[in-house]
Amino acid sequence: MSDKTKFWVLLVLLFASLALLWFVNSNLSHILTDQFH
Amino acid sequence: MVTFVTFISLVVKVLVSLGVMPKLSRINSCLLVIIIVINAYIIAAPFAPTTWFWWQSHHSQQRTQLDQKAHRQKVAKPQPNSVIIPSTLLDQPILEGRDTYTILNKGIWRWPGSSTPDKNGNTILIGHRFTYTNPRGVFYFLNKVSVGDEIGVTWQNINYRYKVSNIKVVPPSDTSILNNTPRPTLTLYTCTPLWWPKDRLVVTAQLENNL
Numbered sequence: 237m238s239d240k241t242k243f244w245v246l247l248v249l250l251f252a253s254l255a256l257l258w259f260v261n262s263n264l265s266h267i268l269t270d271q272f273h
Numbered sequence: 274m275v276t277f278v279t280f281i282s283l284v285v286k287v288l289v290s291l292g293v294m295p296k297l298s299r300i301n302s303c304l305l306v307i308i309i310v311i312n313a314y315i316i317a318a319p320f321a322p323t324t325w326f327w328w329q330s331h332h333s334q335q336r337t338q339l340d341q342k343a344h345r346q347k348v349a350k351p352q353p354n355s356v357i358i359p360s361t362l363l364d365q366p367i368l369e370g371r372d373t374y375t376i377l378n379k380g381i382w383r384w385p386g387s388s389t390p391d392k393n394g395n396t397i398l399i400g401h402r403f404t405y406t407n408p409r410g411v412f413y414f415l416n417k418v419s420v421g422d423e424i425g426v427t428w429q430n431i432n433y434r435y436k437v438s439n440i441k442v443v444p445p446s447d448t449s450i451l452n453n454t455p456r457p458t459l460t461l462y463t464c465t466p467l468w469w470p471k472d473r474l475v476v477t478a479q480l481e482n483n484l
Contacts, residue, residue: 239297246304247281253311260315 319468322413329362356381356398357425361414367398367426377401381411387460388453390428390480395454402464402474412463415474424459424478435459435478442472450475 237245354367367383368376376382381400388394401410418424424435442465443450450460450473457480464470 239301242301243297243304246301246308249308250304250311253308253315257311257315260318 326362326414326417351430352427354383354429355427357427358415358418358422359425360419360422361417363411363414365400365411367428384451384462386451388457390426390433390457390459391431393455393457395452395458395460396426397451397460397462399462402467402470410463412461412474413467415461415463415476416465416467418461418476423481424461426459433457433459434481436481437476437478439475439477441475441477443475445471445473447473450477456480 354369355365356367357364365381368380369383369385370376371385373382377399378401381398383389384397384399387397390396400412400415402412402415403410418437418440420437420440422437424437426433426435450462459478459480461476461478463474465472465474
């Protein structure tokens with residue numbers, strides 16, 4: 237795999253990780269399971 | 274997405290033309306490290322409360338004791354209403370009001386329809402076991418309470434000592450725990466199991482004496 241391909245793969249993974257981080261830290265997951273806990 | 278890829282390509286080309294573009298392999302290494310750190314945090318975050326409890330239980334000298342707190346309060350200024358459970362290292366104020374969601378997000382809520390410690394009856398305290406935005410709810414460790422454990426409540430500057438008499442898991446539809454009781458009783462109510470709150474954990478304690 238060339239460095240250029242690796243770069244794009246890692247960039248996608250980075251944004252996927254950031255999206256997951258935002259999801260677990262935001263109110264979105266709370267809204268999706270809005271119940272007493 | 275296409276715009277974003279074009280933008281990144283343009284930035285790379287500009288950096289290369291300016292001669293300030295680091296080697297792509299170095300950038301890849303940095304990206305990999307950042308991705309690993311982010312995902313390590315996501316995986317480790319749910320275990321943080323348990324680790325904190327283990328550390329506090331084994332290494333901290335700040336384990337709160339009912340008698341120590343009672344002594345402090347005798348010489349201190351008027352104290353807010355609060356509940357203390359030494360076996361779970363919990364020492365939190367009791368909040369009042371009718372805005373359920375707002376108050377529960379702040380801490381322990383005394384259900385307005387219940388009694389208060391200075392009266393005979395059932396005092397019901399409700400708290401989150403966890404929240405998604407703050408994994409450790411006030412009753413996160415309530416499952417560590419055992420029958421016979423002590424619970425202290427400060428209510429209008431008077432300290433009450435309760436002893437846990439019963440622990441049970443009920444479905445959310447079971448409202449019998451809200452019933453009033455002839456004896457002064459403290460009922461703690463939260464969700465169980467952790468992360469999948471399909472049932473309710475109910476800890477009942479009977480009044481022993483005033484401290």
